[in-house]
Amino acid sequence: MTQLALIIDLNVCVGCHACVTSCKEWNTSGAAGTMCDDNPYGQDPTGTFFNRVQTYEVGQFPYTETVHFPKSCLHCEEPPCVPVCPTGASYKREKDGIVLVDYDKCIGCRYCSWACPYGVREIDEHEKVMKKCTLCVDRIYDESLPEAERKPACVLACPTSARLFGDVHDPQSEVSVTIREEGGYALMPEWGTKPSNHYLPRRKTRMHIHEDELVRADNPLKKEQREHAEPIDATTLDDSTSW
Amino acid sequence: MHPAFSVIFLTTLIGVGQGLFLAIFTGQSYSAVELLPTEDSVQFYATGSMLALVFLFAGLIASLFHLGHPERAWRAATKWRTSWLSREVIALPVLMFLIFVYSLMHYFEWDTMLFTSKTGARLQLTLVIGMLGVIATFALFLCTGMIYAAIKFLQEWASPLTVINYLLLGTASGFILATAFSSYTAPGLVKFYGVWATIITLSALITRSAALIRNARIKHKSSIQTAIGVRHNQIQQKSMGFMGGSVNTRDFFHHKTRLFMKSIKWIFILLTFFLPLLFLWFGIEQANSNTLIMAFIIQYLGLIAERWFFFAQANHPQNIYYQTI
Amino acid sequence: MSIQTAAVSETDSRTEVKNTTCYMCACRCGIRVTLRDGEVRYIQGNPEHPLNKGVICAKGASGIMKQYSPARLTKPLRRKAGADRGDAEFEEISWEETFQIIADRLAHIRETDPKKFALFTGRDQMQALTGLFAKQFGTPNYAAHGGFCSVNMATGMIYTIGGSFWEFGGPDLERAKLFIMIGTAEDHHSNPMKVALSRFKRNGGRFISINPVRTGYSAIADEWVPIKPGTDNALFLAIIHELINQGLYDRDFLVQYTNAAELVNLDEASDDFGMFVRIKEMEVEEGCYDPQNKLWWDRLSDSPVNTLTEKADPFLLGEFSLEDGTPVKPSFQLLKERVEKYTPEWASTITGIPVDTIKRLAYEMGITARDEKIELPIAWTDVWGNEHDTVTGNPVAFHAMRGLAAHSNGFQSIRGLSILMTLLGTIDRPGGFRHKAPFPRPIPPCAKPPKGPQDVQPNTPLNGMPLGWPADPNDLFVDENNEPVRIDKAFSWEYPLSAHGLMHNVITNAHRGDPYSIDTLLIFMSNMAWNSTMNTDEVRKMLNDKNEDGDYKIPFIIVSDAFQSEMTAFADLILPDTTYLERHDVMSMLDRPISEYDGPVDSVRVPVVPPTGECKPFQEVLIELGARLKLPAFVNDKGAKKYRNYPDFITNYEVEPGSGIGFLAGWRGKGGEQFMKGEPNPSQWEMYEKNNCVFHYELPKSYQYMRNWNRGYLKWAQEHRLTRYEEPINIHIYSEVLQKFRLAAQGKRAGKQPPAHLRKRIETHFDPLPFYSETLEGQLTDKHKYPLNALTQRPMAMYHSWDSQNAWLRQIHTYNYLYLHPSLGQKHGFGDGDWIWVESMHGKVRCMCRFSEAVEPGTVWTWNSIGKASGAWGLDKDANESKQGFLLNHLIAEELPAGEDGDHLSNSDPLSGQAGWYDVRVRVYKADETDEKISWPQFDSMPALPGTGIRRKWQAYFAGKFTRGK
Ligand SMILES: Nc1nc2c(c(=O)[nH]1)N[C@H]1C(S)=C(S)[C@@H](COP(=O)(O)OP(=O)(O)OC[C@H]3O[C@@H](n4cnc5c(=O)[nH]c(N)nc54)[C@H](O)[C@@H]3O)O[C@H]1N2
Ligand SMILES: Nc1nc2c(c(=O)[nH]1)N[C@H]1C(S)=C(S)[C@@H](COP(=O)(O)OP(=O)(O)OC[C@H]3O[C@@H](n4cnc5c(=O)[nH]c(N)nc54)[C@H](O)[C@@H]3O)O[C@H]1N2
Ligand code: SF4
């Protein structure tokens, strides 16, 4: 069985928000649209976004890490948001594990959003239905797009390629290998939701300097000594031996 | 959570309806085993259960305000296998239907006697319908409670106490209303209902307090560490990615001060438990229907506050992600 | 709309796809725009574009909201009679009338005194055309934004290594092992930098960020080195100190490719004191390059020899005396002596960086450069004819931007950095700094500013380029009294090397009539009434200030903008420009192309949607005006309009008739068979369009490195008219150019002389070797009163002021906080999120604060340009941007407090004229509980201009249905 998902590499995410607006841009005019904006030019503008990038600070100066943290629906393997839906509008696809909302069935009761611990569902206050990340189902299977572009909009956009997309059930897939090898982890594992999206932690490259690396035979300073010393006037063995 | 008034009204109103129906039916069952006199079918049972129905109906209407697409509300009945909400959506009309039938039968006094025991206990058709209604009532309480109790990461809610409180608080309000109602329609039952109302209210006080104590002690399983998967004891959000608010900041948090929360807590304890009992017994002693009505109204207001607090107190783990603009 | 059945096919007959170039910022990524029923459906990165390779950024992906923004100007507007500037009361007029008004006015100015017309442009990318227009008009008063942006970066590096960061060169992260990023938040290479950075990290590279603040790129650094603002040169000099003392420098590189071994005359009595000793008998042709007529002291023969004498190996250290007794030292010795006192211990107290960290940084750089050498099997020949089998790289790369540049000591810091990079041997080598065409250039580049008032004549094009690169005091653009000729005083003794002008002082100077008054100010694409001006509040008053006779001090202001910016409020005439999706544009080799390390790249924009309303591309406006004013370049022999329109101009214009050099380098020649130079090609535009709107010439591998000294490359560059000379561009460890100015200040040089009050200043700052001095403002501030440094940073999801009209982007940055360390709150009794005052010696602002552990505790910072004036940008008057957002610029002065150097000196680097944005010192304190909880200062709300769009209460964009309503 396939489970499509995103892997988000916090090690390279610079918090640029490209994934945020490219998601909105793709989806508002797509099958999951529209994505409305309220007070777009007024006080407290607010709108529907399927993906947000947040910022956290870890530790104390000067040992501070700034962590940029993108989050969209994690397409949980045990999605608590699905069984609670009274209408069946929320469902998880057998075929690829994508959790979707059928806008035609949704009654806008918001119950599923209560049942998601991650805060990634967005009620559309104008269309009155629940919306969320679709993993760009309307891109990833669209055969009219070139193969390389059959990926979520956010993945294509991400300048640092901090977002990987693939089947986490296929142990050979790039995403599975990455999760395995780079320490991929799930958010709030305590609820047994088994998020399919995984995050990769920060990794550090360090350099170790050995004492001897500072004193080397080819040290260029050695070339700066003047080799031609002037002859000296004082007595030397040259003057006093008779061999 | 952000308390939604549609849901507050839904749960409190149907609670009253359910409780009142239980009270009416209790009255009838007592009289069936001759512990109480039989009351006038139309004036008491039919009207009383009709009144319960009105509350249920009002609750139903309130619930529609919660829906984005009320015209599709029927769809909500389809997922009863997994969804407590769906089950509630089924249980409520079933109960309403049963109460309606129960009320209608009393009204037209179509009450076939099914069985009479030697001791004089009678089994009428209305009793059977009523019994079904009781089952539906309990089912509805269970569904309503479970809607909340089933969300395991809403730890304040995820407890049997949630169901028990829904049951007891709804029943208490129904019995107080029944007390008031009987003062007009069946004065002989006032004390009977008063005693039960008191017992149930006091039980609710105990279980609701238990829930408060439990919630005050809850250790939340989710933390900012598990939320973002970084292990460090000092992590602070600096930006949540937007500044003008979102569903996440509107739907999941009450945006009220601690003081406000605390006040609401004491207000609801006072209004739901102590004041109504005071009015109740004052009203019974004085045989003053108005005072009894007051007792109900006060408790109902208390329940609104209680329900508000119930929502507000629930700490949704998603809030961990939405702390700082 | 069920997703299951989603059949919104992306490529049906209603959709159309076009490639063009993004301009949501100056990075210029290739984009692919999909339209549905004529409306923008989707903007994605063009996967075939060399710059961004398919990725896009937050701004780029929000282009839709820019295109359909209600803040867009759509009609030419004239200030209503009787309305004051700033009131923003306008009436619509026709383009014909607009042209008439401008042409009449400008024709008169041109006939009388062309310098009374000033044209200044902001973050545009058409300096080739605007500069041409100014030159043809005959006014010297032209510059783009460089002076307030990063001219320190350009000059500091170009005067040292012949190329620079910014848009002219960058770090080779493909090959680097260690990468040090200094003072960069976002920069122009936005997407390419991100692409490269993540690849670099994934390939195991080590990334160190030196920055007072840890956000954005710095967030993912392996090590963050917080530094006190304005002190980087102390760090560089201490690192240089360690590198020299430990012998961790690339000696061969220094000897071969720099002036490190060249002997400096140290005879204090000589007029040539501090100049390189020249070989008298050697005849050299004068040019803008270094002739090889200097001396080395050869180790082997222990005697002076010609530089680069075969088999000679010069001393880098030591002191010698020439036959005639002249004491001399190699310039490297002087550098060593210079950094003697700059110990890590000394630097630590200045920078706030621990001594051990400074030493370790030096060792990491030195050891990586020395021990992780890259040898690429690429044979090349140097300009002296030596053949090399390989190209060597020392894989330590740096990148720096405005954190260094935007300080008044930035020129010298950047020279410090350039020298540090040179010591490590990382210039135009794999894994280090890499040039981008048309760089490297001679040091300094050949173009020179006009030399005096005689070069400005009525009805005559300017004699020289309005901007250039002085190499000598005699290149200054001053009159016989040594006073400035330009309105911004660029190339005067106040800022001799101000290669990009000083746009930030134009309004102040014009208002004061110092050095003279002007008549007409044309501002293109710059928000000079708000975020790109220092001292904003006062400057807004100046724009509206009148003489006793009731006339404006700046009589006429024309603004070309696409949006209802703060600046438009002050215009007499507003020219509504198109958006980037509506027009042709070129990113020309004559300006700042998007070249790659491997060769020149230029690119174009083509319209993907028709202009909105009556918007007209500013290029068309210039071409029309050029023709109406009969500027030679824009009219034919008969004096008629020469070019039909801008695309026609681009196709056919040549810098010199018949030269074959035009704005675009690709597909030249009749049939497009040539590049760089060649006859005009009538189908050039189509060829660009067919090729993703870019022309990319990949140099042969052997021309790609060591270009300062690569014979093949230099020959190629000369043949293709990138450069005039095929001469080596040796690195100026020791800057003779600076020494010439110093000598002039010391009265030791004939020619143009600095005015007395500036002698000291010139003498101090024109030091041929890098030195550390506190920023000018820092020196003049009472630091007990104003103990903190205040900075701004670019947010990645916003471009300066111009994205607040964007409904999506403004949800990400709706207003701004002042970020500061919690200890400041503790000290001053305010909490996280509280309202506070921030005060400098020039002014104060009220804002909200946010505590942060990711900032050096002596520094406070905010996102740049998020705060807005009420009503601007098509926003409601109570929008958060104006009520909670604030602008730091109110605290920053455009002029220094009067001092011994004179009265009205710009708050800028004394060498380059770079605006010292990040020098400001502030204090913070809690706002009164009774204070209004809105930011301060507030300005009268700007009404919506005629022709701007309706602001919906809510909207849901759906391509194909949006503007037509649904
Ligand atoms: N998204 C986006 N991209 C942009 C722009 C934009 O507005 N938005 N603007 C474009 C323009 S015009 C420009 S000029 C470039 C500028 O690009 P950057 O040079 O990246 O510009 P700044 O945001 O000024 O970043 C300056 C950085 O230097 C740090 N800094 C300040 N003072 C010092 C110091 O003394 N020492 C050190 N080591 N660091 C210091 C600041 O903390 C900040 O991180 O960006 C371009 N790219
Ligand atoms: N405090 C502080 N101030 C700073 C800086 C800082 O770091 N700190 N950075 C400085 C730097 S480096 C820079 S480059 C400046 C940038 O400052 P500006 O050059 O003023 O840049 P913008 O604010 O983006 O404004 C440019 C104007 O161009 C308009 N515009 C946008 N698109 C178009 C178009 O297609 N055609 C026309 N005609 N107009 C258009 C916009 O509406 C806007 O009014 O800010 C400087 N100001
Ligand atoms: S992240 Fe939330 S919405 Fe998405 S599948 Fe999991 S529980 Fe459901």
Ligand code: SF4
């Ligand atoms: S809001 Fe829609 S999707 Fe969510 S639970 Fe209700 S009906 Fe289901």
Ligand code: SF4
């Ligand atoms: S997968 Fe698609 S819908 Fe989901 S966050 Fe990315 S762009 Fe948005």
Ligand code: SF4
């Ligand atoms: S686009 Fe990539 S780098 Fe940018 S915020 Fe999203 S995940 Fe991070």
Ligand code: SF4
């Ligand atoms: S970096 Fe600049 S040019 Fe590139 S996509 Fe973003 S806004 Fe456009």
Ligand SMILES: [Mo]
């Ligand atoms: Mo800039």
